Amino acid sequence: MPSVLGLLEAREKKVREEVARLQEEAERVQEEAERVQAALGEAERALQRLVDARATVTEVLAEPPAAVAEPVRSAVTGSVVPHRTEGMAVSVLAPDYQRIVSVLESEAGVEGMRCQQLAAALGLQAVPAKVEGLRSKAKRLVERGWAVQVRPGVFTALVAPSG
Template identity: 50%
Template sequence: MPSVMGLLEERERAARQRVEILQAELRDAEATWQRFVTARETVGQVLAEPRGRENAPVAASDERPVPVAGAVPGSVVPARRAGLEAAVLAPDYRRLMDILAGRDGEAMDCRQLAAALGLAPVPAKVEGVRSKAKRLVVRGWLVEQSPGMFSVPAGRGGGS
């Protein structure tokens, strides 16, 4: 018959081994998480910088580029302003603009946009299109005529 102290030591040893395994998994998970945080921060900084960094204006005090007016840190959609063409947008956003620009101000919903982009009109794809369209509305590239109905603002062709 085993002793009570022997049983307790055995269970303590097993618990200690489990804690060591979990601590190793936690260290690995934290390292992975930190890589993602660093990557997101780096991409945000890069996207916030003007294109052609070698010609970018620099602030005299710290030699860092001055952000582009209208740029939204971490965003691939700059704010719309006079003289800015849809060609500055990322390809997915440019395709949305091209589809809507060819409709002469006629609004489309996200299911129609998804289909026009060649995507299956399933919720995941439709929501992705909705997210992009909403971002274009917020930045002034599109208008939402009524909830969920998007178009290029009147008098403005949005094509590349």
């Protein structure tokens, strides 16, 4: 017959093992709960951003269209040439394009200018690379309504120069 102390020691060992197992599981559950809490917090912040965005868009759309002002645009070097509309100033063009339009609007450009003449008027060397670059820019100005190609390779400003 086993001794009472031996039985108690065996029982104590089993309970200690159970306590250790439960402590490990509690730690694991606690770590999982912290991870879920962090994910929940992020999801709640994302939801609040969406709610705020929807409210802002609703406010903006509720305003009458007349209250919406056109943004002021200024020229940026390397920017895309905008399509010309009535009342649009040359200042919306990038500086290189502004210079081309100003030469085409001058006395020298009234009859039309070839790209070699345009290069000379702009103070550029009349080398093929510069001339072809100007030709490309002049054609782009024609496509967007800022200049006119009077004959193949000859460009001038529109009849009514814009400021």
